[in-house]
Amino acid sequence: MFLTTREKVILETLVKNKAGNTLDYFSSLLKVSRRTVQRDFKTVSHTLALFHLSLSKRDQEFYIAGTNANLFKLAQELHQSEAFDQTPEEKNWQLLKTLAHQTAPYKLSNLASEIGVSTQTASTYLESLSDWLQPLNVTIERYRGSGIQLRATERNKRQALASYLLQYFDEQLIDALFEIERDTATADWFDYLPIALIKEINTIERSYLQSSHYEMAVNSYLRFLIQLVIALQRSEAGFLIDDEPITMRLSDDAYRFAATFTTEISRTISKREEAEIAMLWQSAIQLNETMGGYDSLLITRLVQQLISHVSEQLNIDLTDDFSLFQGLLAHMPSAVFRFQNKITVHNPLSEDIRRQYPLLFMAIEKGLQEELNGHSLAIDEMAYIVLHFGSALEMRKEQIDIETLIICPTGFGASKMLSTRLTKDIPELTHHVVASMAEMQTVDWDQYDIVLSTVRLQHPPKAYLLVNPLLPQQDVHAVRRYIKEQLPVMMERKKYSATRDNEYAAVTQPFEQFISELDAILKAVHSLLDNLKVTTITAQQDYRQLVADMITAITPDLLTAQQTAIFEKVMWREKQGGLAIPNTTMALFHTRHAAVQQMTLTIVQTAQTYALQGMDANQWPVSTFILLLAPEHLSAAETEVVSTISALLIESTESTQIFSSGQERLIRPQIERALQKVIVNKTQRTDLE
Known part of the structure; x- marks a missing residue:
């Protein structure tokens, strides 16, 4: 029986205390995170099965279930066994790094000696390591009489x-x-x-x-x-x-x-x-040089189609969820890049996410296959996308009244998921603020009634609870216990207020902040509509000069040097990947600049057709030039307005045709309808934070 020191301590503790112990108890005893204890529990469960025993749970207490005779056999074996200081994962790491630095077959006996185990145990470790390496196109080859060698390209080994x-x-x-x-x-x-x-x-x-x-x-x-x-x-x-x-x-x-x-x-x-x-x-x-969270209209199109597909599959309309749309726009460029270039990403929550959201996982997988010509993203990559959708599906929750700080370095989707799971499973909690590990030292922890973190923190300003981003039941109970214990302290600075049935559901966003953001949206809408210009030109000229002339025309009050700086930034953006929109005759030139004071949208229809590089790296004929300029710093509300315009260009075939027509009488109503929808959505939301 091979056990690590932690696993042996867990088993010995469970044998001594038949009533059981909590996850928090083991975390404190072993001085590791709850997540680490849960991983150890999996190995412990396999060990118990060898003695016809099982690891069971009653309320929050873990205990060994089985006969006294089998418990006695386990106790005897524990007394005689010695614990290993290294876990199987640590042993496999030693094997991997040793084999990765060999240029010829390596003797199994030498390999076993290096990691301090028998050849039989080393062989067992190699089998599990081989299974893990297979998806990475790395194999462990065994040569009779020669030894063992890692076979793969150097890039795959790294x-x-x-x-x-x-x-x-x-x-x-x-x-x-x-x-x-x-x-x-x-x-x-x-x-x-x-x-x-x-x-x-x-x-x-x-x-x-x-x-x-x-x-x-x-x-x-x-x-x-x-x-x-x-x-x-x-x-x-x-x-x-x-x-x-x-x-x-x-x-x-x-x-x-x-x-x-x-x-x-x-x-x-x-x-x-x-x-x-x-x-x-x-x-x-x-x-970070994006306007509204997008880097490519191809990505925008992919996100829109994916949201529509998932909405259809699950029979719930998510197409108006801007938070979901913006979150996916931030994530998908990197995901698609990794997919195109066969770069893997690790998601430690993949299996948990897949088990908890099986239908959502399947809907997203099917949608991605349709949009990626039959291909699909890796399981770990899709799991991150599932977090975004899962968060959106759970965002319609009741009012809560305890303020919470969430510290989560696992990414926007994971932290947002934890926030919405809290809203669902622990409705007592109120305004959720997410801080990264880098930001946590600048946050005033005293403003919050409870602090939750998905990783262990070193030198925290005050007590916190360690939880899984998916908030399993044991974490829900732990948080509830903490609230019950701290309730008198929390209520000292709060006043209880109940919501009567005939009252409107309260928004979680402060009223002044809501009005401020609504005002920002209205100003942004006015700015765009007031500065919308649609023209047609017949003169032939270089397209760069055309863009420069467009900038000069809409910024007459700026100095020539400022206009030149804006032009250079627009052209820099084009060099990064092309601005022509595939399968259309449009190109979107856009940037943010400190010299720009108002949002402007200019559309120029040309008699001449230009061959410009598209967002897919191919050449496309362009005769509709769209120039979208905005100030350097935009609020979230203003960003939402700008994003609406970019998405509108490729919302549908009809929308693309309207913007390619060069007719303001068609284009302006199309923009007005889209912006009106943004305003209506803002005033109707009750989940604002």
């Missing part, structure tokens, strides 16, 4: 090393990253990633992000950091990827980061490895 760390040691990695940020880290990561190299790369990355227009979520940043360290580590060890061409289309900024990194890092990097770094960068970044 991906396997990074993915394994991210999947099985995600909490440790997050803790280690924050030690780097506080400059308290001294040890190498997992006896493999040099701490000096990690610090150097982290400094370069942070500096570049601060000086650029890019931003990166915590999980994306961590993944990129690990991938980059592994790439440099292996290239220096002589494991190169010269024979693996890069076939994807990379942006100028991706190459710019790679060139900057190569210059600043204290190591020699080949041109081929520099291109690989550019690919890793582009897969991780989130472009």
Whole structure:
């Protein structure tokens, strides 16, 4: 019987206390997170099954169910067994990193000796590792008389090393990253990633992000950091990827980061490895140069079609849910990029999400297959999308009256899901505010009655509860227990108020904030409609000059230098991926700039047809030029208005034809109807936060 120290402690505790213990008790006893205890429970359950016993739960107490005779046999075995300091996951990591650095078959006996187990146990570990590696196109080959060897391309080997760390040691990695940020880290990561190299790369990355227009979520940043360290580590060890061409289309900024990194890092990097770094960068970044959360109208179209398909499948209309629309627009560009370039992403909640939302999972999978020509995204990738839809489906909940701070580094979808699950399962809670790990130190915790986190926090300002983003029943009970205990303290600064049946359902958004946002929407609508210009020109000229003339015409009060700056930013945006809308004759030129004071929309129909690069990298004939300008800083309400216009261009075939007509008498009513819908939706929502 092979047990880790934690597993043995859990079993011994359960044997001694037949009444059982709570998850929180084991978390405190072992000084690990609840999630880690739950993972250990799975192994413990398999061990108990060997003795015809089972791990059962009564209320919140876990206990061993079975006969006294079998319990006695288990107790005897525990007394005689020795615990291993390393978990199976840690043993498999040792196997993986050892095999990944071998260029010839490696003897099983030597491999077993390195990880401190018998050859039979090593063989068992290799079987489980082989199953895990298979989806990554990495195989473990056994050669009779020669040994064992890892067979895969160098890129896939690097991906396997990074993915394994991210999947099985995600909490440790997050803790280690924050030690780097506080400059308290001294040890190498997992006896493999040099701490000096990690610090150097982290400094370069942070500096570049601060000086650029890019931003990166915590999980994306961590993944990129690990991938980059592994790439440099292996290239220096002589494991190169010269024979693996890069076939994807990379942006100028991706190459710019790679060139900057190569210059600043204290190591020699080949041109081929520099291109690989550019690919890793582009897969991780989130472009912050968007208007309303979109980067490509192709993505907008995909999101619209997916929402429509899921709405049809589930028989519930989600097409007017702007929060869902905006959330998917923020997520889908990176998801599609990873799909196109066969880059994997790890989602530790995939299996839980799939079990909890099986029908939603199937509806999304079917919708994506229809939109991606029969292909589908990976399970882990789809799980993130399911979180967005799951959140939207659970957003229609009753009023709550206890304020909650949610700290969740797993991404917008996961944190939003936790918020809506709280609203459903614990209606006592009120205004939910989500803060990232990076933001938590700047938030005033005293403003909140309860603080929840999906990961362990180091040095929190006050007590918090650790919960799963999907809020299983045991976490619901834990939160309710905390509320019951803290209720007197909470009620000292609150007044109870009941909602009578004949009253309107109260909105969760403060009235003044609601009026302010509604006013911002109305001003944005007036600005767009007042500055809408539709014209036709017959003169032939270079399309760049045409765009420059459009900017000059709508910004007559600006200095020439300011107009030039706006033009250059618009042209920069075109270089990043093309602005012609596929399967139409339209091109959307857009940007935000500090010199722009009002939103403007200009549509020019040309007699000449121009061949411009489209958003799908193909050439398309363009005769309708659409210029959308906005101020540098937009509120969420103003962003919603701008997003409505961009989505309207490709809402339907009829809408595309109207905007391509060049006739203001058709275009203006189309825009007015769409903006009126935004205003009506705003005034009717009761789920605003």
